[in-house]
Amino acid sequence: MYAASKDIPKLSGTIMMTQTRRSFQDTIRQNVAITATIYVGIAVPISIRAAYNSARIQLSERARKLASLRNLGSNRAKVSYVLVGELMLLAVLAQHIGCVLGQVFTDVTLRGFSSALTVCRLFSSPQPSALPVLSS
Numbered sequence: 001m002y003a004a005s006k007d008i009p010k011l012s013g014t015i016m017m018t019q020t021r022r023s024f025q026d027t028i029r030q031n032v033a034i035t036a037t038i039y040v041g042i043a044v045p046i047s048i049r050a051a052y053n054s055a056r057i058q059l060s061e062r063a064r065k066l067a068s069l070r071n072l073g074s075n076r077a078k079v080s081y082v083l084v085g086e087l088m089l090l091a092v093l094a095q096h097i098g099c100v101l102g103q104v105f106t107d108v109t110l111r112g113f114s115s116a117l118t119v120c121r122l123f124s125s126p127q128p129s130a131l132p133v134l135s136s
Contacts, residue, residue: 055087 059066066079103124110120 051087051091054090055083058087059083 062083066083069079069082070076106124107122110122113120
């Protein structure tokens, strides 16, 4: 192909679109992976700190009620079960609400990026949302 293009006098050069497209897609994949890693690296310590602070606040607010349960005959395990059970319920609810809000935010963002020249589409399945929920 290159030898044939040299014979054409007005042709200044050729571009291999498949190689260019593949290179562009590889670059985008790398950028997305790096960005996702950074976001996860920031999000994990923040979420751990938020959960820890929530547990401490809940314990300090309910210290008297929990002490009353202990005085009424509940052992430490039962009191801990009540406290941890409520935290787990809040965590499960927060995960599901976060998945729904993430889908809505993604849809709104893609609609904002779409224009007359470009169309951004959202291809989603339950797997990306289910994996973090099931792993935690």
